[in-house]
Amino acid sequence: xxxxxxxxxxxxxxxxxxxxxxxxxxxxxxxxxxxxxxxxxxxxxxxxxxxxxxxxxxxxxxxxxxxxxxxxxxxxxxxxxxxx
Amino acid sequence: xxxxxxxxxxxxxxxxxxxxxxxxxxxxxxxxxxxxxxxxxxxxxxxxxxxxxxxxxxxxxxxxxxxxxxxxxxxxxxxxxxxxxxxxxxxxxxxxxxxxxxxxxxxxxxxxxxxxxxxxxxxxxxxxxxxxxxxxxxxxxxxxxxxxxxxxxxxxxxxxxxxxxxxxxxxxxxxxxxxxxxxxxxxxxxxxxxxxxxxxxxxxxxxxxxxxxxxxxxxxxxxxxxxxxxxxxxxxxxxxxxxxxxxxxxxxxxxxxxxxxxxxxxxxxxxxxxxxxxxxxxxxxxxxxxxxxxxxxxxxxxxxxxxxxxxxxxxxxxxxxxxxxxxxxxxxxxxxxxxxxxxxxxxxxxxxxxxxxxxxxxxxxxxxxxxxxxxxxxxxxxxxxxxxxxxxxxxxxxxxxxxxxxxxxxxxxxxxxxxxxxxxxxxxxxxxxxxxxxxxxxxxxxxxxxxxxxxxxxxxxxxxxxxxxxxxxxxxxxxx
Numbered sequence: 001x002x003x004x005x006x007x008x009x010x011x012x013x014x015x016x017x018x019x020x021x022x023x024x025x026x027x028x029x030x031x032x033x034x035x036x037x038x039x040x041x042x043x044x045x046x047x048x049x050x051x052x053x054x055x056x057x058x059x060x061x062x063x064x065x066x067x068x069x070x071x072x073x074x075x076x077x078x079x080x081x082x083x084x
Numbered sequence: 085x086x087x088x089x090x091x092x093x094x095x096x097x098x099x100x101x102x103x104x105x106x107x108x109x110x111x112x113x114x115x116x117x118x119x120x121x122x123x124x125x126x127x128x129x130x131x132x133x134x135x136x137x138x139x140x141x142x143x144x145x146x147x148x149x150x151x152x153x154x155x156x157x158x159x160x161x162x163x164x165x166x167x168x169x170x171x172x173x174x175x176x177x178x179x180x181x182x183x184x185x186x187x188x189x190x191x192x193x194x195x196x197x198x199x200x201x202x203x204x205x206x207x208x209x210x211x212x213x214x215x216x217x218x219x220x221x222x223x224x225x226x227x228x229x230x231x232x233x234x235x236x237x238x239x240x241x242x243x244x245x246x247x248x249x250x251x252x253x254x255x256x257x258x259x260x261x262x263x264x265x266x267x268x269x270x271x272x273x274x275x276x277x278x279x280x281x282x283x284x285x286x287x288x289x290x291x292x293x294x295x296x297x298x299x300x301x302x303x304x305x306x307x308x309x310x311x312x313x314x315x316x317x318x319x320x321x322x323x324x325x326x327x328x329x330x331x332x333x334x335x336x337x338x339x340x341x342x343x344x345x346x347x348x349x350x351x352x353x354x355x356x357x358x359x360x361x362x363x364x365x366x367x368x369x370x371x372x373x374x375x376x377x378x379x380x381x382x383x384x385x386x387x388x389x390x391x392x393x394x395x396x397x398x399x400x401x402x403x404x405x406x407x408x409x410x411x412x413x414x415x416x417x418x419x420x421x422x423x424x425x426x427x428x429x430x431x432x433x434x435x436x437x438x439x440x441x442x443x444x445x446x447x448x449x450x451x452x453x454x455x456x457x458x459x460x461x462x463x464x465x466x467x468x469x470x471x472x473x474x475x476x477x478x479x480x481x482x483x484x485x486x487x488x489x490x491x492x493x494x495x496x497x498x499x500x501x502x503x504x505x506x507x508x509x510x511x512x513x514x515x516x517x518x519x520x521x522x523x524x525x526x527x528x529x530x531x532x533x534x535x536x537x538x539x540x541x542x543x544x545x546x547x548x549x550x551x552x553x554x555x556x557x558x559x560x561x562x563x564x
Contacts, residue, residue, distance in 0.1 A: 017507075020514035040418060045437055045452070046507075049445055060441075064434040065259050067294045 003076055006055070010075060013050050017043050029072040044069055055079045094308035103304035109136045112307055116395050119314035121388035127153075127277040128392060135396050139303055142296075142397060146272030153275040154178070157245070158238045169231050170238075177242065180213075181274055184250055185267045188257020202254045203431060210250065211467070214243040218471070244282050244467055248427055249274045252288020255430065261290050278392040282468050283424045285389045286400050295400045303397050310394030313402070317387035324380040331373045349373050353545035356553055360560040367561055374544060375537035379407060382421060411528045413502035413535055417457070417495075420536070424464075432460030450500055458496030462488055472547060486551040491542035498535055 001009075007029075014033070015024050022038045033039050039047075047069050051057040057079060068078050093099065102108040113133050120128040127149065134145045154177060158170045184206065187194060191202070198205045221236040253270055256262040262270075273288055286292055297306045329339040333346035350358065352374030355367055362370075386403025393400050403422050410416035417425055433456035440448045465488055466473055473484055515521045538561065541554055 020509060020512050040415065040506075045434075045449065048434075048437065049448075052441065059438050062259050063255070064430075064438065065290065066430075067290060070294075 003080065006076055006079055007072065009054060010072060013047075013054070014038065014072075017046050027072070029076075031072075032070050033072075034066075034070065047075065051075070051079065055082070057082045094312050095305060099308060100301055100304045103308055104300045108304070112136065112311065112395075115311055116314065119311065119318065120392065121314075121317060124277070124279055124388065124392055127279075128395070131277050132395055136307075139298070139397055143269045143272055146277065146396070147268035149277045150271040150275035151178075153277055157242055157275070159234050169235050173235050173239070177239075181246070181250065181271075182267055184253060185262070185270060188254050188262050191257040191260070191262075202258055203251055203435075206250060206254050207247065210243055210247050214240070214470070217243065240471075244470070246274060247467065248282060248431075248464075249276075249284045249288065251431060252284060252290075256289050259290065261293075265289060278389050278396070280389050282464075283421075283427060285386070285403060285423045286393050286398060287423065287426060287430075291400070292398050295398045297397050297399050302399075306394050306397060306399045309399075310391045310396075313387040313391030313394060317384050317391060320380050320384035320387065324377060324384060327373075327377060327380060331369075331377075352540065353548065356541060356544065356549050356557040359553060359556050364560070364563065367557070371537050371541065371561065375533065375540050378540060379404070379420065386421075386423075408533065409529065410532055411525060412506055413498045413532055414506055415502075416532050416536060417499055427464070428456040428460040432456035446504070449503060453500040453503060454496045456496075457499045458492040461492040461495060469546070483550045484546055487542055487546055487549065487554055490551065490554070491539065494539055494542065498539070 011024065018024055018038050019040070022036070024038065027033075027036055027038060031038075034044075044064070044066055048059060048064055052059070068074055089096075103112055113136060116132055117125060117129045131145060131149045135142050138145070151174070154174055155170060158173055158177070188202070191199065194202070217236055217239045221233070221240060224230045224233045224236055227233070253262070253274065256265070256270075270289055273284065273286060273292060276284075276286070278285060297303050325336045326339065326342065328334040329336050329342040330346055331349045332351065333343045333348045335343040347369070349366065349369045350362065352370050355362060355370030355374075383404040390400060390402050401422055405419045405422070407416050407420040410419050433452045436455035437448050437452040440451050443451070466485075473481055476484070515524070538558065541557055
C-alpha cells in the first residue's frame with residue numbers, strides 16, 4: 001500500500017470519527033485535527049487503535065505522542081517510519 | 085461579525101504589525117506588567133523584555149530565570165534575605181534534575197525494568213526522597229531555630245511541584261525527543277516563571293516546542309492574545325468578587341450595597357455541613373453557586389498563567405475554555421481544567437490503553453478512563469495533599485480518602501458513559517439547525533452542569549467534611 005492508498009484509508013476512518021458539525025473536506029493534510037475541531041483530544045485513542053489494527057503501528061516502545069498524530073501528514077509519516 | 089472582529093482584536097493586522105515594532109514591543113511589555121497577576125508581575129517585568137528583544141534565546145533566558153524561581157521556592161519569599169543555606173541547596177536540586185535529564189537522554193541504555201515503567205521509577209524515587217525529607221523535617225521541628233529547617237520545609241513543597249514536570253521530562257526521554265536538547269531547554273518548564281500549581285501548565289518540552297512561535301508576525305499575534313488573557317483574568321477575578329457579593333453577601337470595597345441585597349446563599353462547604361437543616365432550595369442554590377464560583381476562579385487563575393506563557397511566545401491552549409457550553413461530560417472535562425486533564429490522559433489514560441491491547445476496544449477505553457479520571461485523579465491528590473491524608477491519623481485518613489475515592493469513581497464513570505455516547509454520535513451528519521436542535525443542545529448542557537455541580541459536593545472542603553455528611557447532603561438534594 002503506497003502513501004496515497006494509506007491516505008485514502010485514513011480519510012475514510014477520519015470521516016467515521018469526525019464531529020458531526022466538522023466536514024472533512026475543509027481540512028488540508030497539514031491542518032491540526034484537534035485544533036481544527038475535527039476530533040477531540042480523546043478521539044486520538046481511536047486513531048491509535050485504527051493505526052494498530054490497520055497498519056500494525058506499535059506504540060509500545062515510545063508510547064503515544066499526540067503531536068505525532070496531530071495532522072494527516074504526520075500520521076502518514078508515522079506509518080511510513082514504522083514500516084521502514 | 086463585527087462583534088467577533090472586536091473580540092478577536094489581537095488578530096487585527098495593523099495591531100499585529102505595530103506589536104512587532106520596537107515601540108510596539110515596549111508598549112506590550114508595559115501593558116503586560118500592568119495586567120500581570122501580582123505573583124507573576126516581577127517575573128514578567130524582568131524576563132519579558134529579554135524574551136521580546138531576543139526571542140531566539142528564549143530557552144536560555146527561561147533557564148536563567150529558573151534559577152531565580154528555584155531560589156524563591158526554596159525559602160522565605162523575601163528575595164533580599166540572601167540565605168547561604170538556600171544557595172547551597174540549589175545545586176543539589178539542580179543536580180538531581182540533571183541526573184534525571186542524563187538518565188532519560190540515554191533512555192535506551194536504562195535497565196529493562198526502568199525502560200518498561202520509567203514513570204513508575206521516577207515517582208518511586210522522588211516520593212522516596214520526599215519521605216526522607218519529611219522525616220528530617222519532623223526531627224528538625226524540635227529545634228525551630230535550625231538554619232536547615234526552612235529549606236527542608238520548602239523542599240517538602242518543591243518535590244511534589246517538580247514531580248509531574250519531571251514526568252514530562254521522562255516522557256520526552258521515552259519518545260526520544262530529549263536527545264536533541266540541552267539541559268537548559270528543560271529548566272524553563274521544570275521551574276517556570278509562569279508559576280502554577282503542581283499541575284504543569286504548558287506541560288513539558290515536547291508540547292512547548294511544538295507550540296513555540298518563531299516568525300515576528302506570529303509572535304506579535306500570540307503575545308497580543310496573551311495580553312488579552314491577562315485582561316480576561318482580571319475580568320473573571322472581578323466577576324467572582326461581584327458574584328460572591330451578589331450570591332453570598334461577601335462584602336467587597338464598593339460592593340457593600342450588593343452584599344446587603346444578597347440572598348445570603350451559604351458556601352457549598354457550609355451547606356454540606358448543615359445538611360438537611362437548611363431548606364431544599366437553599367441547598368441547590370449552594371450547589372449552583374459553588375459550581376459557578378469554582379469555574380470563575382479556575383478561569384481567572386488559568387488565564388493569568390497561560391497569558392504569561394503566550395507573552396513568552398508559546399501558542400498554548402487555554403486552561404479553561406467555555407466549559408459551560410460543553411455539550412457532554414467528556415467535553416466539559418476537556419474544557420474545564422485542560423492541563424490537569426492532559427496530565428491524567430498522558431500519564432494514565434494512554435499507558436493503560438496501550439497496556440491492554442488484547443482486550444476489546446470498549447473494555448480498553450473503560451480501563452483507561454478509570455485509570456485516569458479515577459485512579460490517576462486519586463493518586464494526584466494523595467501526592468499533592470500527602471501530609472493531610474497520611475499524617476492526620478487513621479480516622480481522618482479514612483474519611484478524606486473515601487470522599488476523594490467517591491469523587492474519582494463518579495467522575496470516571498461519568499466520563500466513560502459520556503465517551504461511549506460521543507463515539508456513537510461521531511461520523512453522523514450534524515442535526516439541522518432549528519429550535520428543537522437548540523433545545524436539545526441546551527438540555528444536554530444543563531445535564532452536564534447538574535452532573536459536575538453535584539459532583540463538586542465530593543470535591544469541596546476535603547479537610548473538613550466527612551463521607552457521611554456528603555452522602556446525606558446528596559440524598560437531601562433529591563428530597564430524601
